[in-house]
Structures are given as structure tokens and as C-alpha cells.
Amino acid sequence: MNVINIRGSARAVPNKVKYSSEIDCELGKEEGFVAKKTGIETRYFNTDGTAAELAATAIRQALINAEMAYADLDVIIAASGTPQQIIPCNASLIAEQFLAEKHNIPCFDVNATCLSFISAFEVAAAFLETGKFKNILVVSAESGDGALNKGHYESYALIGNAAAAYILSNDSDRGQRFEVIDTKMCTYAEFSHAAEIRAGGSALYLAEKTNKEDYYFDMNGIALMKAMLKNMPDYMDDFLAKNNIKMQDVNHFVPHQASGPGINILAKALKIPKARIVNIIRDYGNTIAAAIPFAFDYLLEQESVASGDYVMLIGTGAGVSIGTILLRKV
Amino acid sequence: MNVINIRGSARAVPNKVKYSSEIDCELGKEEGFVAKKTGIETRYFNTDGTAAELAATAIRQALINAEMAYADLDVIIAASGTPQQIIPCNASLIAEQFLAEKHNIPCFDVNATCLSFISAFEVAAAFLETGKFKNILVVSAESGDGALNKGHYESYALIGNAAAAYILSNDSDRGQRFEVIDTKMCTYAEFSHAAEIRAGGSALYLAEKTNKEDYYFDMNGIALMKAMLKNMPDYMDDFLAKNNIKMQDVNHFVPHQASGPGINILAKALKIPKARIVNIIRDYGNTIAAAIPFAFDYLLEQESVASGDYVMLIGTGAGVSIGTILLRKV
Numbered sequence: 001m002n003v004i005n006i007r008g009s010a011r012a013v014p015n016k017v018k019y020s021s022e023i024d025c026e027l028g029k030e031e032g033f034v035a036k037k038t039g040i041e042t043r044y045f046n047t048d049g050t051a052a053e054l055a056a057t058a059i060r061q062a063l064i065n066a067e068m069a070y071a072d073l074d075v076i077i078a079a080s081g082t083p084q085q086i087i088p089c090n091a092s093l094i095a096e097q098f099l100a101e102k103h104n105i106p107c108f109d110v111n112a113t114c115l116s117f118i119s120a121f122e123v124a125a126a127f128l129e130t131g132k133f134k135n136i137l138v139v140s141a142e143s144g145d146g147a148l149n150k151g152h153y154e155s156y157a158l159i160g161n162a163a164a165a166y167i168l169s170n171d172s173d174r175g176q177r178f179e180v181i182d183t184k185m186c187t188y189a190e191f192s193h194a195a196e197i198r199a200g201g202s203a204l205y206l207a208e209k210t211n212k213e214d215y216y217f218d219m220n221g222i223a224l225m226k227a228m229l230k231n232m233p234d235y236m237d238d239f240l241a242k243n244n245i246k247m248q249d250v251n252h253f254v255p256h257q258a259s260g261p262g263i264n265i266l267a268k269a270l271k272i273p274k275a276r277i278v279n280i281i282r283d284y285g286n287t288i289a290a291a292i293p294f295a296f297d298y299l300l301e302q303e304s305v306a307s308g309d310y311v312m313l314i315g316t317g318a319g320v321s322i323g324t325i326l327l328r329k330v
Numbered sequence: 331m332n333v334i335n336i337r338g339s340a341r342a343v344p345n346k347v348k349y350s351s352e353i354d355c356e357l358g359k360e361e362g363f364v365a366k367k368t369g370i371e372t373r374y375f376n377t378d379g380t381a382a383e384l385a386a387t388a389i390r391q392a393l394i395n396a397e398m399a400y401a402d403l404d405v406i407i408a409a410s411g412t413p414q415q416i417i418p419c420n421a422s423l424i425a426e427q428f429l430a431e432k433h434n435i436p437c438f439d440v441n442a443t444c445l446s447f448i449s450a451f452e453v454a455a456a457f458l459e460t461g462k463f464k465n466i467l468v469v470s471a472e473s474g475d476g477a478l479n480k481g482h483y484e485s486y487a488l489i490g491n492a493a494a495a496y497i498l499s500n501d502s503d504r505g506q507r508f509e510v511i512d513t514k515m516c517t518y519a520e521f522s523h524a525a526e527i528r529a530g531g532s533a534l535y536l537a538e539k540t541n542k543e544d545y546y547f548d549m550n551g552i553a554l555m556k557a558m559l560k561n562m563p564d565y566m567d568d569f570l571a572k573n574n575i576k577m578q579d580v581n582h583f584v585p586h587q588a589s590g591p592g593i594n595i596l597a598k599a600l601k602i603p604k605a606r607i608v609n610i611i612r613d614y615g616n617t618i619a620a621a622i623p624f625a626f627d628y629l630l631e632q633e634s635v636a637s638g639d640y641v642m643l644i645g646t647g648a649g650v651s652i653g654t655i656l657l658r659k660v
Contacts, residue, residue, distance in 0.1 A: 002460075051532050076517075082416065085534075086477065086527035087547065089441045092649035095519035104561075106515035107649060108442035108449040111419045119438040126456035130332075132513075146535030147416065183462075185436035187406075189425035197416035200530050202381050204415075205476030206545055215536055217417065231434075319422035319437060 002129045003330055007167040007175035008066025009297045012057040013044035013284065014143075014161050023157050026150065034157045039260015043160025043285030046143045051084045051163070055141035056097035058165035062137075066167045066175060070101040073167070074133040079120035081113040081289035081317070082144040086200075094139060113195075114256055114317030115185060116140060116289035121168075121313075121325055122183040128170040139165040142288040147197055149216035158259055159217075160285030164293035176300060177330035178311070182243050185323040188231050194223035195318035219318075225265065227320040232269050235322050243326060247271060249310055250326075254299055256315025257281045257291040266314070291315075305329050332459045333660055337497040337505035338396025339627045342387040343374035343614065344473075344491050353487050356480065364487045369590015373490025373615030376473045381414045381493070385471035386427035388495035392467075396497045396505060400431040403497070404463040409450035411443040411619035411647070412474040416530075424469060443525075444586055444647030445515060446470060446619035451498075451643075451655055452513040458500040469495040472618040477527055479546035488589055489547070490615030494623035506630060507660035508641070512573050515653040518561050524553035525648035549648075555595065557650040562599050565652050573656060577601060579640055580656075584629055586645025587611045587621040596644070621645075635659050 020034040020041050027034070035041050046054060055078070063070060078091035085093065091107035110120040117140050124136045141163035148156045169175065198204055199214035240246060253272050255263050260281050267277055278295045287294055292313055305311060306329065313325040350364040350371050357364070365371050376384060385408070393400060408421035415423065421437035440450040447470050454466045471493035478486045499505065528534055529544035570576060583602050585593050590611050597607055608625045617624055622643055635641060636659065643655040 083413065083531035086412065086530040088443050088522055088526060088648040088650075091442075092517050092519050092522045092651070095517055096522045099520055104516050104518050106442075106449075106653075107517035107519065107651065108440060108446075108515070110438060110440055112421075112436075112438035113418050116438075119436075122462070123453050123456070126453070126460045126462055129460045130456045132452070132456055143532040146532055185438070186434050187422050187425055187437035188434050189422050189437065190429055192418055192422045192426045196418060200416040200535075201413035202473040202476055205530075318418040320418075321422070321437065323436075 002125055002180045003177055004125055004128050004180055005169045005172055005175045005177045006300065007068060007169045008062045009164065009166045009300060010058045010061035010065055011162065011164040011294045011297045012054055012061065014046040014049055014054055016045045016047050017042050018045055020157065027153050034153065038157050039281050040157065040285045041282050044162065045145050046161050051080065051090065051141040051143040052093040052097055054143060054161065054163040055094045055139045055165065058163040059137065059139055062165040062167055068167060070098050071103045072135050073105055073137050074135050075105055076107045076137045076139065077120045077124060078109045079116035079138055079140045079289055080142055081111065081116050082142055112185065112317060112321055112323065113319060114289055114291065115315055115321050115323035117293045118183065118185060118313065118323035118325055124168045125180050125183065128168060134170055136168045137165065138168060139163065140290040140293050142290045144288055147215065147217045149213065154221055155217050155219050158286040160287050162284055162287035162290040162294050164290050164297050166293060178327040179330055181326040181328055182239065183325045184239050185321055186235055187319045187321040188227055191223060191227040191320035194227060194320055195219040224320065228316050229269060232322060236270060239324055250312045251276060251309040252299055252305060252311045253277045254292060254296045254311065254313045256317065257284065257295055258286055332455055332510045333507055334455055334458050334510055335499045335502055335505045335507045336630065337398060337499045338392045339494065339496045339630060340388045340391035340395055341492065341494040341624045341627045342384055342391065344376040344379060344384055346375045346377050347372050348375055350487065357483050364483065368487050369611050370488065370615045371612050374492065375475050376491050381410065381420065381471040381473040382423040382427055384473060384491065384493040385424045385469045385495065388493040389467065389469055392495040392497055398497060400428050401433045402465050403435055403467045404465050405435055406437045406467045406469065407450045407454060408439045409446035409468055409470045409619055410472055411441065411446050412472055442515065442647060442651055442653065443649060444619055444621065445645055445651050445653035447623045448513065448515060448643065448645065448653035448655055454498045455510050455513065458498060464500055466498045467495065468498060469493065470620040470623050472620045474618055477545065477547045479543065484551055485547050485549050488616040490617050492614055492617035492620040492624050494620050494627050496623060508657040509660055511656040511658055512569065513655045514569050515651055516565055517649045517651040518557055521553060521557040521650035524557060524650055525549040554650065558646050559599060562652060566600060569654055580642045581606060581639040582629055582635060582641045583607045584622060584626045584641065584643045586647065587614065587616055587625055589616060
């Protein structure tokens with residue numbers, strides 16, 4: 001079985017905090033409305049910086065935590081749900097933050113919207129197993145507030161900016177080692193328009209006649225919930241049976257931090273005790289693809305994962321996809 | 331050494347052909363100007379269809395060629411250089427074309443702009459080697475004409491739409507088998523703004539003050555050439571030395587179809603005899619990430635690759651990256 005070493009990880013948020021009470025005010029709602037509806041009290045925004053700059057902050061700290069240098073990295077996989085520019089890929093723009101290091105490595109993006117880290121981790125695990133790369137940087141960074149529609153408080157109040165960086169290695173001399181029990185993703189494309197930004201890509205690029213709403217993030221919360229409740233039980237039953245494990249055997253759950261109610265519904269659907277769930281939605285909001293690796297880093301920092309413990313990363317993302325990583329601490 | 335089986339592949343272009351003579355006319359140039367400057371006579375455009383629909387056409391033909399059904403696929407990796415929508419990923423929108431098949435599989439994108447197929451192939455090869463997936467669909471589809479700036483004939487006249495689909499498998503019973511000798515990519519991020527679309531992502535999303543030019547593809551041909559000429563010699567020397575092979579041992583070259591002059595300069599820089607180069611730029615233009623897999627499918631269809639032949643896929647892409655796949659026909 002494949003064992004990978006998290007040599008170092010770190011997370012970052014930008015400086016500007018935005019309180020739910022401010023959003024209450026903007027939306028003309030009574031104080032406490034947004035916090036109650038979303039479960040979120042604060043989220044952070046980039047006012048000047050880019051997603052790549054936020055990524056670089058997380059990467060520098062992850063390198064310190066790993067006691068490694070940028071020159072030790074073999075590849076950058078950027079695993080964000082939003083592009084910083086349409087061209088080039090996010091990973092190149094992140095590498096641009098490290099030009100002073102004079103270390104040119106391959107850069108590419110993996111994108112499965114909110115589950116990008118799940119897919120990128122799966123890719124990294126395969127590269128480490130085959131020996132293609134030894135030290136892989138996987139980084140998710142989001143600065144997606146420009147696409148938020150003030151008219152839709154459900155999404156407008158949810159999203160925050162954040163970054164999380166991981167240095168994954170097949171060396172065993174330092175860091176936290178995990179057996180990769182299994183990874184799984186499944187996409188239910190009948191719901192591919194339940195959460196979307198319709199414009200900005202080739203389908204509606206600069207279309208003059210396009211409704212401005214098409215450029216905003218648009219989600220149908222009820223359809224997303226339906227997609228999850230319809231598919232999650234079979235998805236998870238198959239996954240658990242394949243790996244001969246029960247839900248109650250899993251010690252730590254790191255769910256996508258979709259929303260307060262979203263995490264609660266997921267927990268209920270999967271019968272996960274709340275005490276086993278990493279839930280930091282209140283303090284950071286939904287940080288798109290950064291949410292899962294950010295919350296996982298938060299868990300790792302607690303040093304509460306004991307040898308032999310099972311950790312499950314799980315989430316749903318636009319597509320609609322469900323994704324899971326099951327790890328066991330060595 | 332890892333052997334992969336190209337069970338089936340296919341390519342597709344949309345119906346509308348656009349001749350260089352039409353572009354001469356639009357730009358007010360004498361007849362023959364564009365063809366002479368770009369080496370391109372025709373390119374194809376989607377008038378109504380989406381990139382996902384074009385992808386589906388190529389996928390259906392690839393499945394026929396592979397004598398496989400959609401239900402046999404284990405994962406979709408969309409390897410395009412442009413998004414169809416900002417959310418969700420291209421692979422989900424491609425899967426949406428096959429809802430009638432009632433076959434839900436993982437969908438994610440790999441993006442390294444024009445070299446997306448190189449990175450996706452590398453990912454697929456790792457998954458096949460570890461056994462994570464058995465039958466992998468890698469598909470590149472581009473419909474990027476909306477981002478073209480008529481004011482810049484250098485890029486306006488280059489780009490065309492196309493799709494190419496590959497079913498890669500670790501089964502050995504049918505299809506064309508290749509030993510994956512090596513794959514390599516390297517990104518030179520100092521040139522990350524030499525080819526770009528600055529707006530449309532989080533950096534300049536719906537920025538009212540943004541220059542409209544920021545939404546158009548902008549390339550600095552001289553900087554791109556400089557990036558290539560500066561880095562290609564060392565890149566290729568290292569690659570050849572590592573694999574103990576000489577350039578003259580390679581029987582078939584499939585370069586990124588960047589432009590007529592671009593292919594010629596690459597050939598000159600690497601001392602590749604013209605007869606060994608797949609050059610179909612005249613008939614299709616630069617189809618972004620679809621160009622390399624499209625040209626490779628064209629080569630495979632000729633049945634001119636003999637057992638023992640070396641095939642090199644090579645290109646440069648925005649980032650700026652250089653990427654290579656070296657295969658040997660089993």
C-alpha cells in the first residue's frame with residue numbers, strides 16, 4: 001500500500017476580515033441574519049493581492065515547516081477551483097512568485113472545482129508511487145470574491161479567500177506519514193449546472209448580449225442538496241465496502257467547508273459524530289478548493305491524529321462531484 | 331518500464347471552415363498575406379456548438395475505434411487550455427454530453443495551457459502504472475475564438491477549434507501499444523506573461539476599469555521565441571542524456587502546431603529533419619491544447635509508426651513551459 005509523507009503544510013488568509021454583521025448591513029437584514037443562515041461569522045478577502053501571492057505565503061510557511069527549500073521541489077500542482085487568469089495556468093503564476101529562487105520546475109493545474117485538492121492529491125499519490133516525482137507541491141489558493149453576486153446572499157455571504165500548501169514526498173525521514181488507503185471521486189453530470197459560472201469561458205466569452213448574472217457564481221442550493229442526498233449513500237457504501245471499513249472506524253473527518261448547514265447535513269447523511277468533524281466554517285467561510293486542504297492543515301496542526309487513526313477528507317463540489325480520500329496515520 | 335495501450339483515438343473539427351483569404355480581406359491585407367505569415371490556409375470554428383460538444387464528437391469516434399463503450403471508461407481527464415465555463419470544470423461539461431449512458435465517473439481537468447495533453451498523459455500514465463484506473467479518457471477540446479483580438483493578426487489568424495480524444499488503457503489486447511520512455515515538462519515562469527489572457531480570472535474579474543484588450547489573448551511572439559531558444563537546448567540535452575538517446579534516433583516528431591514559422595524554428599533549433607515532423611498547421615491552424623493530440627492522432631492513423639520506432643511529442647506553451655513525451659512503439 002502506498003505511504004506518503006506530508007513533509008510540510010501550511011495555510012494562509014489575506015489581511016482583510018469581513019464580518020457577517022457587515023453583510024447583514026449591506027443586505028439590509030437584521031443583525032445576525034447571515035451568521036444564522038450560513039454558520040459563518042468571518043471570512044477574509046484579498047483587497048490588493050492575487051491568489052498567487054496568497055499561495056506563495058502558504059508555500060513559504062509550508063517549506064519552513066518541512067525544513068525544505070523551494071529548490072527541493074520537483075513539481076507544482078495548483079489545485080484551485082478558480083483561475084487567476086484565463087491563460088496561463090495558476091501554477092505558472094504561482095511559480096512566478098519564486099523567480100528569485102532560479103528553480104524551474106513543471107507547473108500545471110488540476111481542477112475539479114471545490115474538490116481540486118482531492119484530485120490533485122490522487123495525482124500526487126500516483127506520481128509518488130511510480131517515483132515520477134519525489135517532492136510534490138500541491139497548493140490551493142482562492143480569491144474568488146469578484147464573481148460574487150450581492151443579489152444572492154446564499155453564495156455572496158458564503159465565500160472567503162484562503163490558501164493551503166502541501167509538500168508531499170516519498171521520503172520518510174521527516175513530516176507526517178500516512179498510508180493512502182483509497183481515493184475516490186465520482187461526478188454526477190446531470191447536476192453540472194447546479195453550481196456554475198456560465199460566462200467567462202469559451203461558451204459565453206465576452207458575449208455582449210449575455211446577462212451580467214451569467215458572470216456571477218450561481219448555485220441552486222436545493223439541487224445541490226438533492227444531488228448529494230441522492231448519491232452519497234450508495235457512493236459511500238461502495239467506498240466503505242471496498243475498503244472493508246465502517247464509518248465509525250474513521251477517527252477524523254475533514255469535510256469540504258461548504259456552509260454551516262451543508263456540513264451538518266453531510267454529517268447527518270453519513271451519521272458522523274460531530275466531535276469527529278473538523279468544522280472551521282464559522283471563522284473562514286467557504287474558501288472553494290482551499291477549504292478541504294485548509295481544514296486538513298488545521299487538523300494536522302492540532303497533533304490530535306494518532307498513529308493508526310483513520311482520516312477521511314470528503315466533500316462535494318460543482319460538477320457535481322463527490323470526492324473522498326481515506327488515510328491512515330502510520 | 332511502463333507500457334500503455336492507446337485503445338482508440340480520434341479527432342474532430344467543427345463544420346465552419348475559415349480561409350486565410352477571408353482574414354486577409356477582414357484585415358485589409360493583400361491576398362496571401364496571412365497564409366504567408368502564419369503558414370495556415372484553413373482553420374475551423376464552432377458557430378453554435380460548445381467545446382464539450384466537439385469533445386463528444388471526438389470521444390464517440392474514439393470509442394468506435396477502440397471497440398469500447400462509454401460504460402467501459404473509468405475516468406475523464408479534460409486536457410484543454412481554455413475553460414468552457416469558469417465553473418464547473420470542462421470534464422463535467424463533457425460528461426454531461428453522455429448522460430444517456432447513465433455512467434457516472436470521476437471528472438477533472440488538467441491544465442498546462444497548450445501542453446495540457448502532455449501533463450494529462452503523464453498523469454494518465456501514472457494512474458495506469460499504479461492500477462488506479464484501467465481505461466482513461468483524455469480529451470482536449472478548444473473553442474477559443476471568442477478571445478481573439480482582430481487587432482493582433484499574429485494570434486487572430488493562428489487559432490482554430492478542434493478536439494482530440496484518447497482512450498488509454500493498461501490492457502494489451504487491442505490498440506497500439508507504446509512504451510513510455512519518459513515524460514518531461516519544465517516551466518520558465520519568468521515568461522509567464524509572454525502569452526496570456528489577463529482578465530476573466532480572479533485577478534481582473536469583471537473589473538469595470540479593465541481595458542477590453544485584457545480579455546483578449548495577447549502574445550509577445552518575440553518573448554516566446556526568446557524563451558524557447560534560451561531554454562530548449564539545455565532542456566533537450568538533459569532529456570536525451572537521461573534517456574540515453576540521440577535526436578536522430580527519434581523516428582517521428584509531433585510538435586505543438588503553434589504556427590508555420592514556429593514549427594520551422596523548433597525543427598531548426600533541435601535539428602529535426604522536416605520529413606520526420608508531423609506538420610498539419612496549414613490545414614487546421616493552432617488549436618491550442620488540442621493541437622498535439624490532434625496531430626498525434628493524425629500520425630497514428632497513417633499507420634506509419636513501426637514496432638521499435640520512437641515518437642516524440644514536443645511543444646511549448648504559455649507559462650512558458652516546454653513539454654515532451656517520448657514513446658517507443660511495442
